[in-house]
Amino acid sequence: MKMITTTLQQLLLWLNFTSLLIATLSSANSSDGQNLVGLSLVPASRAxxxxxxxxxxxxxxxxxxxxxxxxxxxxxxxxxxGWCSTVQECIYRARTARGSSSFMSPVAFAGHLSNSPLENPGFHNWNRVFIRYCDGASFSGNVNEPLIVSARGHSMRLFFRGQRVWEAVMEELLTRQGMLNATQAILSGDSAGGLAAFHHCNDFKKKLRGDTIVKCLLDGAMFLDMPSISGVSLIKDLYRKVTTLHNVTSLSHTCTSKQDRGECFFPQYNLDSITVPMFFLQSSYDSWQLRNVIAPAIVDPSHAWSLCTTDLSNCSKPQMGVLQEFRQALLRNFRPLLGHPMWGMHIVSCLHHTEELYSYLWNGFTRVNNMTALQAFSKWYFGGGVVQNIDCAYPCNYTCR
Incomplete structure (x- = not known):
């Protein structure tokens, strides 16, 4: 009987997802051209x-x-x-849309940026902004003088000024686009952008009027200070290089007075500095961190982990033990936040990195406590109560796709 009930639940969830998918595809094929939104530049003359x-x-x-x-x-x-932690990496990045507006194209707004009432109820008719990431240090670098480098036989200049980019776009939105009159505002970000939203959350609140309701939404941003399978914390070394090369000086003084900047780049060491309500979307088996923090190719030359970190069903018992340790470390960092309405969370046990920009993850089939990411965030944002969904350990969630 229990098996029949579970099967019916799966069928109903699938039917709901199919209906949403059909509606989303119909919207994507409508006259709005997949809701493509053009690029606006902030000219140097007023930046x-x-x-x-x-x-x-x-x-x-x-x-x-x-x-x-x-x-x-x-x-x-x-x-x-991502980030660039060496000059060579930044040279490469400067020739892409992650380092130059010369390569940026219109963006299709989907997921939590969608204008579809079905796909994105509650937020579809808001002013929705997608700020391009073109500095390589989570909108936090602040080097005064450009670095002159040689690339392909030619000299070029590299500018490490993500903090100033943040300030410039905020000024543009506030003074020229009307955000100063906002009655409510959400700062969100995914991955390295989510890390930026974490570090800029308090400042975002300060830039708006005192009576504006402000909250922050972080997607795949809880990067952990954890050792790889080699026993060395490669991501800590990465963050130390990033914060040094880009001269990141906007981190919480509460943290930097006790730890180095590389460590203070991790959210886990700064939670007590946040004063604005914050919601975390996170996978307890974050695919990016499993492949780049826990078992990156540099410490796995035989590729013994590649199949596991691509599909959890391929993991051996010892490998799964390591991944469960990662999950437990993630949950330990969230533990001090439990029970407090200021902190919302939707922690899923599916193998992915981010959710909010993908319609099928934001408001699709995947659920925790029978809620999609959108439903969980909406209940927390509009309801004002405690919403802290923590999924059971793999492989219990049959809605993972």
Missing amino acids: HPGAVCLDGSSPGYHLQKGQGAGQHSWLVHLEGG
Whole structure:
């Protein structure tokens, strides 16, 4: 009988997901051209002094104006996309859309940026902003002078000014686009953009009017200070290089007075500095961290972990033991937040990295406590109560896809 009930639940969930998928595809094929939103640049003539991308080009953002009841509500999203920790990495990055606005194209707004009432109820008619990530240090670098380097026989200048890009785009949104009149505002970000949203959350609140309701949404941003299977914390070394190369100086003084900047780049050492309500979307088997923090190729030359970190069903018992230790470490960092309505969370046991920009994950089939990511966040945001969904350990969640 229990098996029949479970099967029926799966069928109902699948039917709901199928209906949403059909509606989403119909919306994508409508006259709005998949809801493509064009790029707006912040010209140097009115930008925060020296606010430029890695290659010296102007920073950019994509804005879809709010309508009706949402015209004074704002959702500002910071794009993710890793970091550059060496000059050579930054040279390469400067020749892509993650380092230069010269390569940026229109963006299709989906997931929590969607304008579809079915796909994104509660937020579809807000002012929705997608800020492009073009500095390589989670919008936090602040080096005064450009670095002159040689690349392919030519000299070029690299600018490490992510903090100024943040300031410039905020000024643009506040003074020229009307965000200063916001009655409510959300700062969100995915991956490295989520890390940026974490470190800029308090400042975002300070830039808005005192009566504006402000909350932050972080997606796949709880990067852990954990050793790899070799016993060395490679990500800590990465963060130390990033914060040094880019001169990251905007981190919490509470943390930097006790620890180095590389350590203070981790959210886990800064939770007590946050004063704005914050919601975490996170996988307890974060695919990026499993492949780049726990078992990166550099410490797995035989590729013994590659199948496991691609599909958890391929993991051996010892490998799964390591992954369960990762999950427990993640939950230990969330433990001090439990029971407090200021902190919301939706921790899923599926193998992925981020959710909010993907319609099928934001409001699709995957659930924790029978709630999608959108439903969990909406209940926390609008309800004001405690919403802290923590999934059971793999492989219990049959909605993972």
